[in-house]
Amino acid sequence: MYQENYINSLRAEMVSMVETQLSGIAQEYGYSDVPLETTIKWRPMVLVLGNYSSGKSTLINEFLGADIQAIGQAPTDDSFTIITYDGTVPDTEAIRITEQRDGKFLLNDPEYPFEILKKHGQRFAAHFRLKKVNSPFLKNLALIDTPGMLDSITERDRGYNYQEIIGDLAHLADLVLVLFDPHKAGTVREAHTSIRETIAKRTYEDRVLYILNRIDECASLGDLLQVYGTLCWNLSQITGRKDIPPIHLTYSSRASQRQASQDNGNYKFLYLLENQRKQLKDAVLQAPRHRLDNMATFVETHAERLNHFLEAILSYRSRLRRFRFKFGLLGFVLGLFAGGLAVFGGLSTGILGGLTHPVTLTGGVGVVILFMIFWMMMPMRYIHSAFHRNYLKNIDQLIPLDTQTRRDSWQAVRDLVYTYLQKSKGRFPLYKVKEEYTKVNRVYEEGSREIRRALNELAGIEQNRESIIEDSSKPLYYYQAEEEPPEPDTFDDPYAITESTKF
Numbered sequence: 001m002y003q004e005n006y007i008n009s010l011r012a013e014m015v016s017m018v019e020t021q022l023s024g025i026a027q028e029y030g031y032s033d034v035p036l037e038t039t040i041k042w043r044p045m046v047l048v049l050g051n052y053s054s055g056k057s058t059l060i061n062e063f064l065g066a067d068i069q070a071i072g073q074a075p076t077d078d079s080f081t082i083i084t085y086d087g088t089v090p091d092t093e094a095i096r097i098t099e100q101r102d103g104k105f106l107l108n109d110p111e112y113p114f115e116i117l118k119k120h121g122q123r124f125a126a127h128f129r130l131k132k133v134n135s136p137f138l139k140n141l142a143l144i145d146t147p148g149m150l151d152s153i154t155e156r157d158r159g160y161n162y163q164e165i166i167g168d169l170a171h172l173a174d175l176v177l178v179l180f181d182p183h184k185a186g187t188v189r190e191a192h193t194s195i196r197e198t199i200a201k202r203t204y205e206d207r208v209l210y211i212l213n214r215i216d217e218c219a220s221l222g223d224l225l226q227v228y229g230t231l232c233w234n235l236s237q238i239t240g241r242k243d244i245p246p247i248h249l250t251y252s253s254r255a256s257q258r259q260a261s262q263d264n265g266n267y268k269f270l271y272l273l274e275n276q277r278k279q280l281k282d283a284v285l286q287a288p289r290h291r292l293d294n295m296a297t298f299v300e301t302h303a304e305r306l307n308h309f310l311e312a313i314l315s316y317r318s319r320l321r322r323f324r325f326k327f328g329l330l331g332f333v334l335g336l337f338a339g340g341l342a343v344f345g346g347l348s349t350g351i352l353g354g355l356t357h358p359v360t361l362t363g364g365v366g367v368v369i370l371f372m373i374f375w376m377m378m379p380m381r382y383i384h385s386a387f388h389r390n391y392l393k394n395i396d397q398l399i400p401l402d403t404q405t406r407r408d409s410w411q412a413v414r415d416l417v418y419t420y421l422q423k424s425k426g427r428f429p430l431y432k433v434k435e436e437y438t439k440v441n442r443v444y445e446e447g448s449r450e451i452r453r454a455l456n457e458l459a460g461i462e463q464n465r466e467s468i469i470e471d472s473s474k475p476l477y478y479y480q481a482e483e484e485p486p487e488p489d490t491f492d493d494p495y496a497i498t499e500s501t502k503f
């Protein structure tokens with residue numbers, strides 16, 4: 001409970017940091033169209049992807065503890081469904097859908113983070129919906145069920161760009177579950193493209209959980225191992241990694257005709273894998289923890305990018321100031337020279353012969369002033385626009401790009417800096433930008449450090465909790481060091497199913 005509260009308050013703090021320190025600046029300079037915190041404000045999300053009929057909806061129903069999503073053998077559901085918690089209906093009541101919202105509402109309500117999906121058009125909106133359910137499983141997260149991936153259906157048939165939508169949803173989600181089933185462990189083309197092109201590129205690999213579902217349909221342990229091997233091979237091809245990502249094994253006991261406890265056939269292996277099902281559920285319930293990591297990265301990334309944006313436009317201004325000073329000074333020297341020349345010329349040619357010295361001097365100063373006015377109006381303007389053009393052309397010179405991180409972050413704001421300088425012609429209130437820079441820099445330097453420190457503290461709490469659980473689960477004789485553990489009378493078959501080991 002303490003851990004849950006800690007996570008929730010850390011989340012709230014991070015959202016408020018983004019809201020008060022970064023969001024306004026991001027919108028002002030066109031870095032973000034919507035308030036920056038929109039995508040992190042809502043609850044942690046778990047995206048469920050997979051082949052058609054791989055059991056996505058069945059697994060979701062198992063998590064929720066009720067038949068919320070439609071299931072069926074043929075491609076069943078062609079909608080993207082957000083399933084979220086309804087806290088207004090007590091958990092003690094039967095778990096059910098308490099409210100439904102359609103896509104149009106969802107895409108336009110600023111309470112939800114789905115505004116960025118508006119670009120996918122009307123056809124997508126018609127396939128997008130939200131269900132509120134009073135399942136305790138949803139207390140700290142929301143699930144997203146998706147239409148199955150199919151080889152035979154093209155983007156045109158679907159009427160919307162499936163790959164891009166999956167990419168955007170994966171970007172929003174804190175955890176992505178990718179389901180496979182034994183029949184299609186070879187995976188299909190769309191699965192390949194979606195996973196390789198979108199998830200691997202746009203989210204971190206530790207945010208993806210690969211799941212081999214419906215394992216009860218394997219005829220024996222040997223059969224399961226063969227399927228597992230095929231899937232491993234395919235996954236290593238998809239992810240391009242030499243090490244194979246961990247694969248969770250699961251099945252739905254409700255959908256299955258075979259029971260885990262059935263010990264007469266070849267299905268004993270299901271019983272041995274029972275703990276995997278529990279581990280999967282626990283891993284999904286870790287979504288709020290993933291959200292914290294994602295938020296920390298979010299704050300760091302955006303603070304760094306905004307920092308680079310402001311650093312670049314400030315650097316432009318300080319270069320412009322130096323340039324102006326240099327050419328102003330040159331103009332002044334030339335003006336002095338012109339004034340001196342005028343006085344000297346006048347005196348030597350005798351034109352100013354009758355004039356007194358102070359008047360001659362005033363005339364010289366007048367020439368200097370006139371020259372300076374001319375210098376400012378004509379050559380300086382021309383040189384200034386040449387300076388502006390030159391810096392727009394060589395915009396990468398504005399800030400040092402000595403590390404890969406700086407280069408990556410600069411790539412993300414480079415065009416924005418270009419557009420801003422082009423539009424403003426380098427004229428902006430300097431004190432204001434300096435103030436904003438200090439603010440963003442503080443988040444970038446101190447805010448990020450504090451978030452990481454809080455995350456470490458949280459990891460400490462988690463470790464403590466685990467060791468307490470571990471300690472309490474140790475058998476009693478563990479504490480009686482001098483006493484040997486009792487020898488079992490007979491050899492126990494570890495795979496035997498007894499009353500006490502049944503779940």
Ligand SMILES: Nc1nc2c(ncn2[C@@H]2O[C@H](COP(=O)(O)OP(=O)(O)OP(=O)(O)O)[C@@H](O)[C@H]2O)c(=O)[nH]1
Nearest residue numbers: 052053054055056057058071072075076148251252
């Ligand atoms: N034996 C067995 N059958 C399952 C399991 N999970 C799902 N099924 C069955 O597989 C079929 C497809 O399940 P769904 O949950 O609809 O699959 P889906 O991935 O949501 O399918 P689409 O929404 O059409 O992409 C249903 O008939 C389920 O009863 C499982 O673990 N074991």
Ligand SMILES: [Mg+2]
Nearest residue numbers: 056057076077
């Ligand atoms: Mg489904």
